[in-house]
Amino acid sequence: MSDRLKRTPFYSQHLEAGAKMVPFAGFEMPIQYHGIKVEHRAVRGNVGLFDVSHMGEFLVRGPKALELLQWVTVNDVSILTIGKAQYSCMCYEDGGIVDDLIIYRLASEEYMMVVNGANIDKDWDWLLSQNTMGAELENVSDDYVLLALQGPKSAELLSELTDTDIEQIPFYAFEHGKVSEVPSLISATGYTGEKGFELYFNRANYDVQKVFEAFIVKGATYGLELCGLGARDTLRLEKGYALYGNEITEKTHPLQARLGWITKFSKGLFVGSQALAKIKEKGVEKKLVGFVIDQEKAIPRKDYDLLDAQFNIIGKVTSGGMSISLEKGIGMAYLQTDALASNEPIVIQIRNKEVPIMVTSLPFL
């Protein structure tokens, strides 16, 4: 991309904190501050703060809002009540995944979609192309910033900065409140598998840097670490959460990506539903699995091959790495369904070595 990279309002605070910045989704984002291990462990044991303002936000409003969302996403939006959030995805006609996302119901005829930063333009164009019913659409990605406060001590820390009774917010629900005097949508969601909150702010009207600063100051006694995209990835992998571009792509569909639970055929036709119904009837040829490696010094990485006993390629790794919590190699991979059913030993090709893996249930932790 030749376009100049965007910066979140917290850019200078990241630099001040010693962040290593990398280009990501068109932004300069922190990949780490003091090291992925320290940041990962802070989220598992205490609390971590992530700037994830690269995420995209679209508002969907009006009498046709529900109709559009029912058409363009796979989950059943009709059951979403005001104040609740829903995990979902958008598919193409062939069932391939456009993006995964969260939908918030803000009011009776107002919803917010939160999409992956790298997919904002693609998703927006897709939404416009599918909006034949005439819902009102607004892309507010440039106005909204998003901080994620994650970890077992996140509620305690957040309570110091808000009057909202956040302990009362159920998982995948939200409240409107103020954090450090700045109006915020406080959502009990996250991508780390820990208790936590995602805090949306409108950067246009408020001094959001002071919220970030307040977390750093108040967070010190809670063992807060600023966390980058590196730790975000190692944390989500341990919980088996899909990442767009890895587990889910235009070439994979929700039924093979362990997203059958959000794919609601019962709601009626939606984009991709006919293709997906056929796939469901036939059965999937490969599906997403988790695996661990018990051997020391063997770390799986994206795109490594999985082999059967005759060294035929039967799968490919979508995400892999060293689990910081388990201290061993873990990964997710697409594996041929018949190979999975056969229970034969499977090895992974790590450079010039073949190392046994154990297919395991997800999450790892």
Added chain:
Amino acid sequence: MKTPKHLFYTKDHEWINIHDDGTATIGITDFAQGELGDIVFVELNEIGDLFEKEETFGTVEAVKTVSDLYAPIDGEIIKINKALEDEPELINDDPYGQGWMIKITILNPDQQSELLDSKAYQALI
């Protein structure tokens, strides 16, 4: 980013300390360890192994990524840093000191002129 003046460097971010007795010590640079992040382990070739310049002499695995190690010069491995087996983080903490990786006998001293000095390497990163 530290690049000590008494060392030579490669474009692949290894450093080499050439000693008067025809041996040399090799590791990865401060820049390289910073790019890799938390290092989980290193796998090094064995004592007695010969390699040519730009051949791999091992791999380094970090939490996020894996990278091959490339020989700056033709050589024979005469010592490897055993301490890295239990404490690979020495590479992050002290890349030019306790984080050294291998010691070699130099087999082709003429190649020394092809290495980068501190200034040239600094310009590269």
